[in-house]
Structures are given as C-alpha cells and as structure tokens.
Amino acid sequence: MRVVSSFETAFGGTPEGVWHAPGRVNLIGEHTDYNDGLVLPFAVPWGVTAAVARRSDDRVRVVSAQAGGGPVEEVAGWAAYPIGVALTMREAGLPVGGADIAIDGDIPRGAGLSSSAALEVSVALALNDLYDLGQTPLDLARLGQRAENEVVGMPCGIMDQAASALSKEGHVLLLDCRTLGSRAIPFDLPSHGLDLVIIDTGVHHELADGQYAKRRADCESAAAKLGVPALRDVTDLAGALSRLSGDERKRTQHVVTENHRVEAVVGLLRAGAVAEIGALLNASHLSLRDEFEVSCPELDVAVESAIRGGARGARMTGGGFGGSAIALVATDRAEAMRRTVAEAYEAKGWKPPVFRTATPSAGARRLS
Structure with a gap:
C-alpha cells in the first residue's frame, strides 16, 4: 500500500x-x-x-x-x-x-x-x-x-x-x-439500468475565496429580515419573496425550492421510480445557475449537452464555480452521452472533461 x-x-x-x-x-x-x-x-x-x-x-x-x-x-x-x-x-x-x-x-x-x-x-x-x-x-x-x-x-x-x-x-x-x-x-442504479456519471469539468475552484461565504451571508441576512432562524423555516415562499429583493430574494427562492426537490426525490426513490428523478435534477441546476448563481459556463455546457445526449437529468454538484456535474443516464446510452458532452467541449475549444461512473459506496x- x-x-x-x-x-x-x-x-x-x-x-x-x-x-x-x-x-x-x-x-x-x-x-x-x-x-x-x-x-x-x-x-x-x-x-x-x-x-x-x-x-x-x-x-x-x-x-x-x-x-x-x-x-x-x-x-x-x-x-x-x-x-x-x-x-x-x-x-x-x-x-x-x-x-x-x-x-x-x-x-x-x-x-x-x-x-x-x-x-x-x-x-x-x-x-x-x-x-x-x-x-x-x-x-x-x-x-x-x-x-x-x-x-x-x-x-x-x-x-x-x-x-x-x-x-x-x-x-x-x-x-x-x-x-x-x-x-x-x-439507490440501486444497476437494477434500474441506470448510471450516474460524474462529469469533471477540469475547472478547479477555491471556495474559500469569498464567493461561498458571500452566498452564506446572503442567506443569513435574508433569514434575519424574514424573522426566521434559517431559510429552512420559510413556509410562505411567495410572502417571503415579496419582502426581499436582489440577491437575498434569489438565494431564498433557491433554498426553499431545493428543500422541496430533495423531499420529492426521496419520495420517488422510495417508490422505486429512480429514472423519474431526472426532471428534479434539471430544475436544481437551473435554480443553482439563475437564483444562487454558483454555476459557470463549463458546468452549464456539461449539463445541457448531457441532456441533449440522452441523460434523464443532469445538474452541477458541489459548491459550484467549477468542479463537476452529474448526469443520470440509461446504461446503454451512457457512452453516447459522454461523446456528446466531449464534442460540446471540443467545439468550445476547452480541455476534454473527465468522466467517472459513481456508485454509492x-x-x-x-x-x-
């Protein structure tokens, strides 16, 4: 060793x-x-x-x-x-x-x-x-x-x-x-004929540079204005959003809806509907891109081209500003999806992404 x-x-x-x-x-x-x-x-x-x-x-x-x-x-x-x-x-x-x-x-x-x-x-x-x-x-x-x-x-x-x-x-x-x-x-992917593919964009981020801390500060400030201990406690999203503006409004929108998406994914997994979680992965990425603003062009292209290549759903994963995306794809379509993503990167003149198949360990x- x-x-x-x-x-x-x-x-x-x-x-x-x-x-x-x-x-x-x-x-x-x-x-x-x-x-x-x-x-x-x-x-x-x-x-x-x-x-x-x-x-x-x-x-x-x-x-x-x-x-x-x-x-x-x-x-x-x-x-x-x-x-x-x-x-x-x-x-x-x-x-x-x-x-x-x-x-x-x-x-x-x-x-x-x-x-x-x-x-x-x-x-x-x-x-x-x-x-x-x-x-x-x-x-x-x-x-x-x-x-x-x-x-x-x-x-x-x-x-x-x-x-x-x-x-x-x-x-x-x-x-x-x-x-x-x-x-x-x-989360038994093989029994459903599915793979979860990690797409490493090769864009390396440093979350301690202030962007991550700023997002957290936005959330804490929004919670304080709403009079709740944390954004997890927001139950009337429309009412909360009407009291906020700017970054605090967008961060709140993401956090509240993302918690709902977690609950929905758990429900589908318990029902054995693993392939049906793809739409929720897509929605999560859009929210992270537009409301939380932690994506980047390389992640967006990875997600968009993975879906175009046959993925049931895809999203960035991790803190953002680079790193990896994940794509849920039928095992027999995984190779074609990888090719589509690689071609999209090549068309942009970017370094090829690295693909890894993730298994829950x-x-x-x-x-x-």
Whole structure:
C-alpha cells in the first residue's frame, strides 16, 4: 500500500493502522446544509487514506503523496486540514496527543467531490481509534466541519463530512442538517439500468475565496429580515419573496425550492421510480445557475449537452464555480452521452472533461 510506504519513508517507522474516508457526490440538495435544510449525498469509491502512528509528544506531522516534500507541522495550505482536526479535537477537550500522519488520495482536488472532508474524516477516525476517544461517526463529522470552519476558514455546512462518515454502500444519505438525523435510502442504479456519471469539468475552484461565504451571508441576512432562524423555516415562499429583493430574494427562492426537490426525490426513490428523478435534477441546476448563481459556463455546457445526449437529468454538484456535474443516464446510452458532452467541449475549444461512473459506496472505515 503506497500510503504505508510513504509513512515509512517520511517517518522511519511503521504506522499503527490505515484508515480510509470517501469523497461524496451530492445527488440533490445544494447550498441547503448551512440553511438547516435537507441534503441527499452519497459516498463515492474514491477518497483519502491515512496511515497514522501516535507520538510520545504533542507534535503533529503530516506528509502527502500528492503534495510531495517532507513532513509538515505548519497549519497552512493543505496541512491545515489534518492538523486542524487534531487541534480541534484538543480544543473540544479530547485527549489527543501527537501523531505522524501520511496521506494518500485519489479524489481530484477541486472537482467538487469533497476531498477536504475526506481528509478531515480519515484523520479524525484514525485519532479517534488510536486514542480511544469514543466518538461516534456523527461526532467525527462535526469535528471535521469545525476544523474546516475555524482553522481553515471555510464556512461549510455539515453535509460533506457527514456523507464521508455516515454513508452506506448502495444508498444515498438523507440528512436533516438541523437535527442531524439521517436515514439511508436505497439507490440501486444497476437494477434500474441506470448510471450516474460524474462529469469533471477540469475547472478547479477555491471556495474559500469569498464567493461561498458571500452566498452564506446572503442567506443569513435574508433569514434575519424574514424573522426566521434559517431559510429552512420559510413556509410562505411567495410572502417571503415579496419582502426581499436582489440577491437575498434569489438565494431564498433557491433554498426553499431545493428543500422541496430533495423531499420529492426521496419520495420517488422510495417508490422505486429512480429514472423519474431526472426532471428534479434539471430544475436544481437551473435554480443553482439563475437564483444562487454558483454555476459557470463549463458546468452549464456539461449539463445541457448531457441532456441533449440522452441523460434523464443532469445538474452541477458541489459548491459550484467549477468542479463537476452529474448526469443520470440509461446504461446503454451512457457512452453516447459522454461523446456528446466531449464534442460540446471540443467545439468550445476547452480541455476534454473527465468522466467517472459513481456508485454509492461505504463511509469511513479502518482498513488495517
């Protein structure tokens, strides 16, 4: 295992164990998590693996197969994520000592598949096991979110970390981001003759640059003007929109209708009507493009050409401003759809997108 070799090279010893946490795709429910809303993600087969051993002091040293170089102890750049997890655990009163940590991952950075959450959860799970902290998977997700909020400075919601920690193979995760209650909903694509194809646009985004934070601030401001704790609590959408204007009005429109779309998709999945969710995926993308304004030309072309190529539905997934789209397509039409999207990119003079077929996978776990 490459991560073990990396550990041995960097630290001159043997790790006490190896842990893995997956990335995620969000089927639907975008930018609803920090509005106390509903989300429907699932874990993907790709993730982050951490080989870890305890130290006798309090130092935390990290190396990454992707970043290269020797051990890092500075809370900066990519190292802020794993070291931030250890610091956050200590601040929460958990008896976390030092650790040597080697990281390896196969999630493309910036593709919108939540490599950062996978990194946080893999390290949190490793430290939880090694120091016998007794934290639940949900506890670990919350610690990962707190590290990203407070140490990295990215005001993300709980969805990504929860999907990485809690997902079940063959299922999507219905998560209520207010109560943190969750339920696994069967999502058996092969039995319905369907694929869910991830279209990586190759446009890499940095959500900590202020755009994500601005969207969150818009939502919080709108909720305050409406006198509700969060936009999840808006029940009279028409009345709410009549009291708002500009960006706050558009953000509210998206969040409220997106929560309704999550509920509708869950209903269809429970009824076994998997192919019928496509129209809701399309509506979600239009709302993210026009009301929340987090799409980009490459995502829009991916979605439009996927539908033209035979997809039942498609939308951007993740925080936006780049990253990936997803397309629900009949298995026997998937290759033709890929060709249509690739041709659309070629016509624009863009770099070809990368296609991956996503299967709902297991959440974080110890490998050895």
